[in-house]
Amino acid sequence: MKPKRMADALAVAVLGGWASIAAAIGDMPGGPKVNQLNLTAPVTRIAEEQHWIHWFVMWICVAIFVAVFGVMFYAVWKHRKSRGHAPASFHESTAVEIAWTVVPFLIIVGMAIPATRMVVEQKDTANADLTVKATGYQWKWGYDYLKGDGEGISFLSMLSTPRDQIEDRNYPDAKARREQNPTYLMEVDNPLVVPVNRKVRVVITANDVIHAWYMPALGVKQDAIPGFVRDTWFKAEKTGVFRGQCAELCGKDHAFMPIVVDVRTEADYLKWVEEKKKEMLARTDDPTREWQLADLNARGEKVYAANCVACHQANGKGVTGSFPALDGSKVVLGKSQAQLDVVLHGRPGTAMAPFRQLSDVELAAVVTYTRNAWGNKASDNVVQPSEVTAARR
Amino acid sequence: MSAVLDHPGDHAHGHAHDHPSGWRRWLYATNHKDIGTMYLWFSFAMLLVGGVNALLLRTELFQPGLQILRPEFFNQLTTMHGLIMVFGAVMPAFVGFANWQVPLMIGASDMAFARLNNFSFWLLPVAASLLIVSYFVPGGATAAGWTLYAPLSVQMGPGMDLAILALHLMGASSIMGSINIITTILNMRAPGMPLMKMPMFCWTWLITAYLLLAVMPVLAGAVTMVLTDRHFGTSFFNAAGGGDPVMYQHIFWFFGHPEVYIMILPAFGIISEVIPTFARKPLFGYSSMVYATASIAILSMIVWAHHMFTTGMPVTGQLFFMYATMLIAVPTGVKIFNWVATMWRGSMTFETPMLFAVGFIFVFAIGGFTGLIMAVAPLDIQIHDTYYIVAHFHYVLVAGSLFALFSGTYYWIPKWTGHMYDERLGKWHFWASMITFNITFFPMHFLGLAGMPRRYADYPMQFADFNAVVTIGAFGFGLSQLIFLWMVIRCIKGGAKASDRVWENAHGLEWTVPSPAPFHTFETPPVVK
Ligand code: HEM
Ligand SMILES: [Cu+2]
Ligand SMILES: [Cu+2]
Numbered sequence: 001m002k003p004k005r006m007a008d009a010l011a012v013a014v015l016g017g018w019a020s021i022a023a024a025i026g027d028m029p030g031g032p033k034v035n036q037l038n039l040t041a042p043v044t045r046i047a048e049e050q051h052w053i054h055w056f057v058m059w060i061c062v063a064i065f066v067a068v069f070g071v072m073f074y075a076v077w078k079h080r081k082s083r084g085h086a087p088a089s090f091h092e093s094t095a096v097e098i099a100w101t102v103v104p105f106l107i108i109v110g111m112a113i114p115a116t117r118m119v120v121e122q123k124d125t126a127n128a129d130l131t132v133k134a135t136g137y138q139w140k141w142g143y144d145y146l147k148g149d150g151e152g153i154s155f156l157s158m159l160s161t162p163r164d165q166i167e168d169r170n171y172p173d174a175k176a177r178r179e180q181n182p183t184y185l186m187e188v189d190n191p192l193v194v195p196v197n198r199k200v201r202v203v204i205t206a207n208d209v210i211h212a213w214y215m216p217a218l219g220v221k222q223d224a225i226p227g228f229v230r231d232t233w234f235k236a237e238k239t240g241v242f243r244g245q246c247a248e249l250c251g252k253d254h255a256f257m258p259i260v261v262d263v264r265t266e267a268d269y270l271k272w273v274e275e276k277k278k279e280m281l282a283r284t285d286d287p288t289r290e291w292q293l294a295d296l297n298a299r300g301e302k303v304y305a306a307n308c309v310a311c312h313q314a315n316g317k318g319v320t321g322s323f324p325a326l327d328g329s330k331v332v333l334g335k336s337q338a339q340l341d342v343v344l345h346g347r348p349g350t351a352m353a354p355f356r357q358l359s360d361v362e363l364a365a366v367v368t369y370t371r372n373a374w375g376n377k378a379s380d381n382v383v384q385p386s387e388v389t390a391a392r393r
Numbered sequence: 394m395s396a397v398l399d400h401p402g403d404h405a406h407g408h409a410h411d412h413p414s415g416w417r418r419w420l421y422a423t424n425h426k427d428i429g430t431m432y433l434w435f436s437f438a439m440l441l442v443g444g445v446n447a448l449l450l451r452t453e454l455f456q457p458g459l460q461i462l463r464p465e466f467f468n469q470l471t472t473m474h475g476l477i478m479v480f481g482a483v484m485p486a487f488v489g490f491a492n493w494q495v496p497l498m499i500g501a502s503d504m505a506f507a508r509l510n511n512f513s514f515w516l517l518p519v520a521a522s523l524l525i526v527s528y529f530v531p532g533g534a535t536a537a538g539w540t541l542y543a544p545l546s547v548q549m550g551p552g553m554d555l556a557i558l559a560l561h562l563m564g565a566s567s568i569m570g571s572i573n574i575i576t577t578i579l580n581m582r583a584p585g586m587p588l589m590k591m592p593m594f595c596w597t598w599l600i601t602a603y604l605l606l607a608v609m610p611v612l613a614g615a616v617t618m619v620l621t622d623r624h625f626g627t628s629f630f631n632a633a634g635g636g637d638p639v640m641y642q643h644i645f646w647f648f649g650h651p652e653v654y655i656m657i658l659p660a661f662g663i664i665s666e667v668i669p670t671f672a673r674k675p676l677f678g679y680s681s682m683v684y685a686t687a688s689i690a691i692l693s694m695i696v697w698a699h700h701m702f703t704t705g706m707p708v709t710g711q712l713f714f715m716y717a718t719m720l721i722a723v724p725t726g727v728k729i730f731n732w733v734a735t736m737w738r739g740s741m742t743f744e745t746p747m748l749f750a751v752g753f754i755f756v757f758a759i760g761g762f763t764g765l766i767m768a769v770a771p772l773d774i775q776i777h778d779t780y781y782i783v784a785h786f787h788y789v790l791v792a793g794s795l796f797a798l799f800s801g802t803y804y805w806i807p808k809w810t811g812h813m814y815d816e817r818l819g820k821w822h823f824w825a826s827m828i829t830f831n832i833t834f835f836p837m838h839f840l841g842l843a844g845m846p847r848r849y850a851d852y853p854m855q856f857a858d859f860n861a862v863v864t865i866g867a868f869g870f871g872l873s874q875l876i877f878l879w880m881v882i883r884c885i886k887g888g889a890k891a892s893d894r895v896w897e898n899a900h901g902l903e904w905t906v907p908s909p910a911p912f913h914t915f916e917t918p919p920v921v922k
Contacts, residue, residue: 028854032855034855037843039775049771050772050775053769053771053772054772054842057765057766057772064762068729068730068758069755072736072754075733075736076751079736080742085739087672087673087739088674091679092680096678100730111765116715118771119711119770119771123708123711175458182854184457210544216775219774222703225638225704225705228638244844247778249537251548252464252465252536254468256464319463321533349622350548
């Protein structure tokens with residue numbers, strides 16, 4: 001039997017024949033396999049070497065384990081009082097002590113040598129063909145293409161699994177829905193797109209708290225530290241879509257900010273760059289134009305859904321004790337200047353992060369939206385992008 | 394009349410009438426045995442509280458999707474589970490053992506500072522109450538993980554402040570406890586007992602106490618900086634003000650890694666007492682065990698950043714911490730080899746203390762090996778912050794520290810209560826714990842290798858089966874501990890009368906006093922030949 005089959009069989013045996021949820025859905029394309037036992041199938045040389053060194057150290061450990069516990073269980077079996085074994089009284093032997101100090105030391109040196117080479121290789125981010133910046137936000141990722149083909153592209157990447165597959169309490173048929181979704185929790189609206197066989201340097205930072213950019217198939221994990229930039233690199237050797245998740249506790253939706261990397265051929269990549277640039281051009285807004293309330297509201301609802309719902313909730317009621325309600329909030333109903341101030345600079349020491357990274361139009365739209373949504377009827381209910389531009393100074 | 398005059402210093406009448414009874418006996422306790430008993434009950438209660446936290450979050454993780462908990466509450470549960478288990482259950486339990494056993498084993502009449510001892514204990518229930526109350530303040534308990542990484546911990550609500558206060562109290566308690574243990578061991582050994590003839594349990598505690606003194610103030614510093622960042626406008630960990638979030642991690646782990654050895658060295662001590670007794674053979678290498686313990690303690694101060702390989706250290710940093718960490722496996726191996734050599738050609742019997750001791754060696758070694766695997770920095774990049782880590786530290790802390798605590802309890806409880814425990818219950822407890830422990834924690838290695846991050850409230854469908862197995866195992870493990878509780882209660886209430894020596898080949902001063910050990914022992918120091 002293959003190890004995987006054995007694991008399935010074991011799972012079923014332990015659960016007393018309970019149908020395997022995982023087996024029913026099948027492996028995740030580019031993500032974990034059903035009851036996967038080992039590291040994810042490698043797509044880069046670094047990940048391949050991690051597989052190798054894992055087996056290498058593991059077999060050494062297994063060999064020592066079998067030897068030591070072979071001896072111990074032999075003693076447990078043979079040297080018991082019930083079998084009439086009389087105790088020996090030997091103890092203290094400097095020769096033996098030296099032997100079992102020196103031999104393990106040499107084994108460890110043997111492990112450290114290949115590991116050292118790998119550390120040096122993993123840390124070498126020089127001579128990249130493409131540099132992208134990944135920014136961790138509570139709770140999504142932002143990508144900016146800094147250098148190489150696609151320079152200037154920038155977008156946010158968010159979980160695309162709908163809430164109605166996740167929250168059983170609010171959606172009675174959530175279970176049925178997610179059991180149809182093989183990429184449950186590891187899918188996003190805008191994946192990071194990169195070319196195959198090119199060295200990609202990922203510069204990583206965060207906006208609020210520490211996150212970690214973790215891509216098992218690429219052999220990469222790097223913490224995203226607010227206020228600092230760190231970097232890592234990968235060179236994917238296969239095309240395809242690969243999936244990972246945030247690996248550093250970052251608050252409430254830590255489990256809901258996956259990472260998807262779409263590796264394409266050079267030609268397909270360049271095509272994507274073209275399209276993305278056109279799309280971005282079409283979407284650039286003119287912050288000096290005067291906007292209508294209806295347009296601001298419509299745009300603001302989208303911005304709200306992308307940036308604010310996680311805490312303040314779709315109904316604007318927040319979460320009692322954790323995140324304040326915006327519906328009926330004094331700040332939202334008060335002077336627009338004060339609200340802009342909170343949105344631009346955040347509330348230090350709370351989960352309310354600064355949202356300076358949004359455009360003037362987006363900020364104007366979302367502020368306007370909150371001032372008119374739910375039960376809110378603020379007196380100066382329209383905030384123009386130009387006011388945001390002014391408030392930024 | 395002053396308290397001093399209450400004690401006429403005339404011991405001829407015994408002491409039955411000159412110490413308070415009822416609740417005063419416990420609140421004003423200065424006797425090491427009473428205080429030890431309180432520590433042990435307190436830590437067991439905390440084990441149950443921490444266990445309930447764990448079972449709640451395992452229930453949520455039984456299936457994919459969010460069934461019973463909101464993610465923010467899930468994070469509170471993981472955080473509090475860790476804090477309560479580390480600071481409420483494991484550490485106080487070992488102090489409880491030290492209180493009961495150190496004076497008995499070195500032939501001292503009590504701990505050196507009796508009232509300090511009382512104070513160290515009574516800080517703990519206060520700290521525990523703060524932690525539990527923090528669930529009920531606005532925003533709930535802290536949800537930043539037991540490591541309380543900034544800046545997430547700076548974001549938290551008032552629950553975080555309560556946790557910081559609780560940590561300060563527990564830290565103060567540990568420091569006072571350590572001062573007491575060091576003073577007792579260095580000054581109050583019976584005549585004729587040089588340090589190098591002291592029981593291993595006392596040695597491991599002596600070294601642990603020094604470790605505690607060295608690192609508890611560092612933890613206090615770390616959480617105080619979080620506190621001032623939260624409320625007083627400092628920016629230790631805030632880049633915008635010139636600080637650095639990673640500095641928090643360096644400070645925390647400078648405490649945190651020695652802390653894990655604080656939780657395992659006394660366990661090594663217990664195992665080193667139990668194995669020779671039931672193998673009916675002296676410990677193979679006493680002095681090398683002492684040196685191994687000391688070198689583990691020293692090395693443990695220079696390996697902290699192996700918890701931080703993914704923060705983006707320079708190459709030299711990664712290499713240094715990788716080498717130093719791998720080096721710790723050497724003295725750890727020396728300990729294991731010594732225990733096996735002690736068993737070799739002995740005349741072994743397998744009463745419950747020995748079962749737990751052998752079980753300890755077996756499962757602890759698995760945790761040691763995964764530690765070595767994670768020490769390989771380029772590989773740790775894959776498994777850091779996944780369930781592999783969760784598996785590793787439960788193998789060393791549950792199958793390690795906790796099993797050793799069980800082993801020690803079965804070993805010494807006849808001395809404490811004067812009754813033999815029920816051997817059948819003990820065996821049930823051992824096998825139930827051993828089997829359910831492995832069902833719970835072994836599959837976590839697979840989940841971690843496959844890439845499931847830790848501290849996740851929900852996970853992809855492909856991880857569903859192993860998670861279901863883990864949850865079932867966790868309930869089994871939790872329930873198995875009720876056998877232990879039942880065993881302890883029955884042993885206190887009655888049972889076969891224990892002899893003074895209790896175990897056929899038990900050596901050491903604690904076995905020379907009657908069972909149960911009288912309220913006052915060794916009022917005139919015994920002479921060790
Ligand atoms: C041979 C000895 C050991 C080695 C080489 C070792 C190595 C490691 C390494 C490298 C990590 C960090 C993994 C990561 O986060 O990526 C780790 C984590 C951990 N170890 Fe060990 N370890 C050993 C023994 C122990 C012992 C004896 C204990 C406690 C009794 C322990 C408790 C822990 C804990 C609690 C963590 C995780 C802390 C956290 O992130 O929450 N380890 N160990
Ligand atoms: Cu996260
Ligand atoms: Cu460590």
